[in-house]
Amino acid sequence: MLNTYHASKLSSNQCGSSLVQTIDAPLPLVWSLIRRFEYPQGYKLFVKKCNLLDGDGGIGSVREVMITSGLPAGVSVERLDKLDDDKHVLKFSIIGGDHRLVNYSSTITLHEEEEEYGGKTVAIESYAVDVPAGSSGDDTCSFANTIIACNLRSLAKITEEKIYRLIRFLCRLRLAYA
Template sequence: MVGLVGGGGAGRGWRLGDEAAGGGGGGGGGGVVAAAAAVAGAAAEAEHMRRLHSHAPGEHQCSSALVKHIKAPVHLVWSLVRSFDQPQRYKPFVSRCVVRGGDLEIGSVREVNVKTGLPATTSTERLELLDDDEHILSVKFVGGDHRLRNYSSIITVHPESIDGRPGTLVIESFVVDVPDGNTKDETCYFVEAVIKCNLTSLAEVSERLAVQSPTSPLEQ
């Protein structure tokens, strides 16, 4: 279940959507260990957010962030996330993607065709940042027949341990203009719904790949 908790100053339109990694801990010492791990995990998430997900939404913009814990090692998850030229590898609403010029570099632009079910058919998107060392991907919407003007997103992946096995923490944040006739809450709710679908699909694809490659090491 994905929930929303308050965060940020008033007027910034910042919220944090959190997807839990699993069920609650048991009693006794196991519960103490689980609680300590949860606190450490929350601290790590907060640090990643502070360091890598800095947005400064204007008065007529909204911003939010969501997290997902995936039971697959970082290198598998990142191999999907970094595929700017093939977002359909895990994004269920993308039917086709073509990168202008064919080369993949900072400033590259992709033309995305969107499947039916969303209030759009095309999106033109520019690669702002692709960092294979820090595992950061940033994309900005620069055109298309959608209403998400000045949409900019950052997605980062981080190694973690889940149930004693290699896992990955994924954080995706965004900032976008609030369209005329809509509220900040309505805009964030729509974008978050799409991102949640993408992150759920990313987890499913990554975990399936992890099962097919059970000896995959934990990325450092």
């Protein structure tokens, strides 16, 4: 999976990286948030709202993402390039917007880590992007890494909270019928 989806060949004017997040929640729950291309605000902290411009959320769909204030962008236009429900792979490209992320493409894959009670999920997100004129590769990657790391931590927090709420509910239910 790593060689297939996360081994980018970068050109001399690009930078990229891979980030990993272990999530204490089963893969199907985590995937249910990731695969919703039309609803990135379900876990991405810096997304104010999203509108589908073309498609139904499947491959080839285009979304317009409105970014929260405080970031050096207001809008990002993104296309869904790959969505594989069997292998848990989502790939998208930024194709427009008022930011400096030119030729940005991102791939996220989910991997099940066997555990006794429902399992854990390992999320890997990698990207490649052009380094803007007047910027360095280190600065560009640092910016992208910060955003992705926040998104992955948010994904972990949201899915883990859903699991903990379910466990508390089941425990209360068990006590009620004991």
